[in-house]
Amino acid sequence: MSRTARTGEGHRPDARRVHRAAQPVPSTPTPSAPRRRAASRVVLSALVMAFATGLVATLALPSYAVDPHTIGDNVVAGRTVTDDGEQQFAAGTEIVAAKADRDTFAATSSATLLRRDYARQFTSYSGPSAEDYVKAYASNPARPPFSLDAVYSTALQYIGVPYVFGGADPSGFDCSGFVMFVYAQYGVSLPHSVRAQDAIGTPISEADAQPGDIVMFDDDSHDAFYAGDGMILHAPYPGARVRVQKLWTSAVHFERFGI
Template sequence: MALSSDRFDSAETSDPTPDSATAVMRRAPSPTATASLPTRRSVRPATAAPRSRRQDTTRPPATPASRAARAKGVVNIVVMTFAMGLVATIAIPSYAFDPVSAQPAFAASEMQELKVDGAQTLEVSDDAGQAAVTRDNYTATSMDEILAARAAADAAKKAEEMRAQLAAQYNSYSGPSASDYVASTPPPSGALGDILSTARQYIGVPYVYGGATPAGFDCSGLVMFVFAQHGVSLPHSVTSQNAIGTTISAADAVPGDLVVWNDNSHDGIYAGNGIVLHAPYEGASVREQPIWDDNYHFVRIG
């Protein structure tokens, strides 16, 4: 059955029943109770309503410079992070990585281990002889030898120049021959004159095989030409000159006697004190020098 609103209101205020009271409380809570029990929303402090992005006119807009600054800061952070990682990597101790144990390719082979295990030691007794260390087929020229060779080369050069001058001088010789001297000089009546002084006039004349004039002498040609100037005629032969003269002892020999080699291969004029004046060989010239061997004897002419 339907009730009017007036009845309902009067019933609620005049005689509320438990059911009606509950309904009244549900419909309209008391103002006191509502004020004494604050809600969660009422506890929060009152704040201003958030402003929308469109309504915020105080914030300046982002510029290209600010964006570049923010990008630079990010790059600096990345660079510092990379640098710290690099330093940490370098600082790792060397023993942190062992390539021998990490990679089998570096491990010792069985042959290497066998060499190490089978290594031997050698002990040499103090009584063992020590071989002398020498240079095999090696010689070094000292500075003294070099200087001596240079001096010898200079002396040989000067001697060659002197021989060339003498050769030019005597090649133009047109004077008397040995036979001319013999024909114009009386034979000696006693001791020969100073044979050695005459022979020394021709020191430096070049050796010429078969020569018997100051243009060039061989050994017997020199002896023949010198003795002819003292009136003595000698053949142009070592063997014949040895046969004409008289063999004497070394103790009796004086300057001017002949020095003849025992095989008749060479002769010259004795200058005393073991020295002979002679025309030696091709390429040399008349000179005085010590007798170089014992295979000789003395012969006196006249």
């Protein structure tokens, strides 16, 4: 019996062989696309390398406005460039430095301006002296009557007068000169000395002291008008002006003049 008869089938080719034969044979890819991609990568790499090389070269160049190798040791605009690339700067003889002076300024406080305006009337004085006042008071029947209140009121008019050592008129007072000048306007003649004034006054207690009486420092270093309530009116010291202030020491005693 033949092979065909055993299987009961007609003669057919093997199905697996038929399936393989039916499939199309893939074509071999052409090499043109990979070649184009490789060529693009090569061009891009070359461009990147060229840019990087130019950048590095630019940074490495010295910042010369001109080629230093073409000038040698010549001076260009005040700059000397040597062959080895070193730059040296020097001002030419035609350059003249401008003269600069230090600016100055000063600020004056409002308190200083106020004191200055207040004392301006006393910057110069051409009126009578203490001695003139004493003489005029003695010869003038209409002289102002003496009182401690009147003396103190007159003394207040000289607030702001500058302290001047040896001063005894409204252009400048020292302490005893101030007392002497004010009392002279009421006919009371006093020496220009704290110690001498202390020697001729009438001692009074602090409880009896009134504005217009005189406060004497125990060491005869200073005297002042008593202003009441522990205050004094006086010509303090160089650089200061006549003012009212609190008495700062208890080493004092009180004197009265004119009564």
